[in-house]
Amino acid sequence: MPELPEVETTVRGLATVLEGQVIARVQVNRPDLRRPFPPGLVQALTGARVTGLSRRAKYGLIHVDRGQTMVFHLGMSGRWRIDPDGIGKHDHLVIETGKGQVLALNDARRFGSVDLLDTDALDVWPQFAALGPEPLGPGLTPAHLAAAFEGRFAAIKLLLLDQRVVAGLGNIYVCEALHRAAIHPERKAGKVSLAALGRLVPEVRAVLEEAILAGGSTLRDYVRPDGELGYFAKDWRVYGREGEACGCGRPVERIAQGGRSTFFCGHCQK
DNA sequence: CACGATACCTGTAAGC
């Protein structure tokens, strides 16, 4: 489910419910996700007022008025449910606002995480300090990629998934961006021309921005009537389309890289 | 250090 656009959509949806509200109740239903829930999480959040929400890479941030921020990562299967019809299986963290609205962090595989940090120390949090530039920010340039890829022999697809190179890309949007930029996913990163990187950067931005827009329109202001967040119609050009015709007519191919599926067109991508 | 493999955990879909 969650790459950068889905996290962004989720954060915007959560903001409609949480922004400016007091957190009246916090319930933790198991000790951990990928890591233990932070000690004191319930106490820190209960009674606090949410001052704002934001996103960094694939992390969602909920800022409260006590100088702290709850940082969540959705892993592979995480999602927030708004006003769910009862607390269900895998609703590991439940938050209720002063207005009585309920938010449930649901994560079947529990690859996600929740952390509690001082807001003014977010930048030096090791997980954030290690991240590369935001793909939608000014830091992602062809020159940045060229520098990051210099001398590297790993496949470009794999390096684009490395959050230290660019922060927020995942398997779907890397496949899509490489296809749109006509770059073969197995090309050694250090050997991709600056011209090709010049095509790639705007395509990375475009796939992400289009996905965020689709999320907004599909979800109607980022929240579906059933309370689900982050899901929207997918119209990928290659992802999940093995054997189907690429725009050029040739079948989309599927290979494994780093143990994960890569979809591409061997005719369009060189 | 760069890089590939593996582990984490559960659900779902496909194959037999």
Next chain:
DNA sequence: TGCTTACAGGTATCGT
């Protein structure tokens, strides 16, 4: 129907 297998949008860690 039931059982087994492959695979899933992410990341940390381990060995070479």
